[in-house]
Amino acid sequence: xxxxxxxxxxxxxxxxxxxxxxxxxxxxxxxxxxxxxxxxxxxxxxxxxxxxxxxxxxxxxxxxxxxxxxxxxxxxxxxxxxxxxxxxxxxxxxxxxxxxxxxxxxxxxxxxxxxxxxxxxxxxxxxxxxxxxx
Amino acid sequence: xxxxxxxxxxxxxxxxxxxxxxxxxxxxxxxxxxxxxxxxxxxxxxxxxxxxxxxxxxxxxxxxxxxxxxxxxxxxxxxxxxxxxxxxxxxxxxxxxxxxxxxxxxxxxxxxxxxxxxxxxxxxxxxxxxxxxxxxxxxxxxxxxxxxxxxxxxxxxxxxxxxxxxxxxxxxxxxxxxxxxxxxxxxxxxxxxxxxxxxxxxxxxxxxxxxxxxxxxxxxxxxxxxxxxxxxxxxxxxxxxxxxxxxxxxxxxxxxxxxxxxxxxxxxxxxxxxxxxxxxxxxxxxxxxxxxxxxxxxxxxxxxxxxxxxxxxxxxxxxxxxxxxxxxxxxxxxxxxxxxxxxxxxxxxx
Numbered sequence: 001x002x003x004x005x006x007x008x009x010x011x012x013x014x015x016x017x018x019x020x021x022x023x024x025x026x027x028x029x030x031x032x033x034x035x036x037x038x039x040x041x042x043x044x045x046x047x048x049x050x051x052x053x054x055x056x057x058x059x060x061x062x063x064x065x066x067x068x069x070x071x072x073x074x075x076x077x078x079x080x081x082x083x084x085x086x087x088x089x090x091x092x093x094x095x096x097x098x099x100x101x102x103x104x105x106x107x108x109x110x111x112x113x114x115x116x117x118x119x120x121x122x123x124x125x126x127x128x129x130x131x132x133x134x
Numbered sequence: 135x136x137x138x139x140x141x142x143x144x145x146x147x148x149x150x151x152x153x154x155x156x157x158x159x160x161x162x163x164x165x166x167x168x169x170x171x172x173x174x175x176x177x178x179x180x181x182x183x184x185x186x187x188x189x190x191x192x193x194x195x196x197x198x199x200x201x202x203x204x205x206x207x208x209x210x211x212x213x214x215x216x217x218x219x220x221x222x223x224x225x226x227x228x229x230x231x232x233x234x235x236x237x238x239x240x241x242x243x244x245x246x247x248x249x250x251x252x253x254x255x256x257x258x259x260x261x262x263x264x265x266x267x268x269x270x271x272x273x274x275x276x277x278x279x280x281x282x283x284x285x286x287x288x289x290x291x292x293x294x295x296x297x298x299x300x301x302x303x304x305x306x307x308x309x310x311x312x313x314x315x316x317x318x319x320x321x322x323x324x325x326x327x328x329x330x331x332x333x334x335x336x337x338x339x340x341x342x343x344x345x346x347x348x349x350x351x352x353x354x355x356x357x358x359x360x361x362x363x364x365x366x367x368x369x370x371x372x373x374x375x376x377x378x379x380x381x382x383x384x385x386x387x388x389x390x391x392x393x394x395x396x397x398x399x400x401x402x403x404x405x406x407x408x409x410x411x412x413x414x415x416x417x418x419x420x421x422x423x424x425x426x427x428x429x430x431x432x433x434x435x436x437x438x439x440x441x442x443x444x445x446x447x448x449x450x451x452x453x454x455x456x457x458x459x460x461x462x463x464x465x466x467x468x469x470x471x472x473x474x475x476x477x478x479x480x481x482x483x484x
């Protein structure tokens with residue numbers, strides 16, 4: 001049987017050795033890729049890819065939107081634009097309600113505060129004491 | 135030994151598959167919804183200390199628009215929210231929600247001047263305090279900075295900015311700035327097609343900054359630690375958050391690209407929000423800026439210049455070793471970042 005002991009006396013661990021080589025390789029690869037993506041060439045390449053996709057898909061997207069709009073119109077159903085407009089109006093209503101709610105809170109707080117007549121008497125100050133002495 | 139590893143392979147593959155595909159319970163700290171507007175919600179965390187032991191100044195957490203805010207309350211035992219509630223803070227979290235097609239026109243103007251003032255008003259009513267503290271993280275730090283400059287007299291006592299992308303002058307040092315350069319990226323064409331910026335595209339952009347780390351090493355870390363339940367649980371929680379993407383409202387994305395990444399309007403004092411110029415010198419609140427030294431998303435150069443632009447007398451810049459998310463959600467966060475934030479805030483919340 002071959003001796004599986006490393007020169008330092010410990011058991012040789014082929015998996016551990018593989019991991020070390022792997023991690024060193026990945027470390028170098030990671031640094032290289034960070035440099036690669038932080039370059040004008042990468043920005044240009046991804047920009048071109050995205051632009052090509054958007055240009056190519058645009059006629060299909062527009063045709064689909066147009067036909068969907070026609071179909072919804074013929075079925076007397078609201079379109080996406082109608083829903084968007086409605087949702088925006090709802091948000092505005094919600095904001096107004098929120099402002100009213102805040103004003104009601106303010107009124108409720110001011111009502112809760114004791115009126116000047118109901119306030120407990122101030123502790124005697126030097127001025128009060130002088131008045132009382134008269 | 136190699137044979138043993140080979141025999142364990144099917145079991146390991148099965149465990150790996152389970153870890154990658156199962157979601158874990160996150161955001162478990164008890165809370166209640168106290169305010170809503172459109173998709174936004176304001177949560178108040180249920181205090182665990184009696185009122186006399188709590189800090190009188192409430193704290194509002196504002197996270198980014200395009201990620202879920204539960205990264206601040208990731209899992210029990212490792213949650214910034216849970217930590218701060220235990221320290222006696224009256225804690226609120228502003229969750230922006232997920233914008234739909236009807237929100238594609240939402241801009242920073244709306245978030246900072248319609249949503250935030252109303253949420254803050256509600257928080258003040260509930261807490262009974264005229265003063266408050268605010269913590270903004272990533273895009274949330276842009277929102278809180280803009281709010282602090284435009285509404286400087288609204289009672290803000292303490293401002294904490296985490297990995298704040300505010301300075302866009304160093305185009306070579308910011309990878310995103312390269313990618314959205316007008317020579318390569320047509321923002322209007324993208325938004326005409328998508329309305330909002332899809333969460334998947336934002337996620338790709340964030341991961342592509344460090345492709346090997348995010349697409350290879352992340353999974354290798356799990357593979358190598360499948361026999362360590364603590365690492366697996368932490369990995370699953372983080373993976374749950376990372377894969378839960380939110381789109382960014384089209385109007386806000388356009389501003390981010392054109393006004394900030396391309397023209398650096400905030401730092402140059404030229405950013406106009408609903409007719410008002412954002413003047414950083416108006417900020418007078420106490421300021422703590424936390425910078426992640428190994429941040430690829432918001433490089434440190436983006437968060438430093440704010441220190442010299444504001445009028446606050448009490449300001450501190452705190453550097454932490456770690457990445458954009460790691461400084462708050464990584465394994466060392468509860469030993470370094472959280473205690474520092476809490477210590478800074480504690481003396482200023484009395």
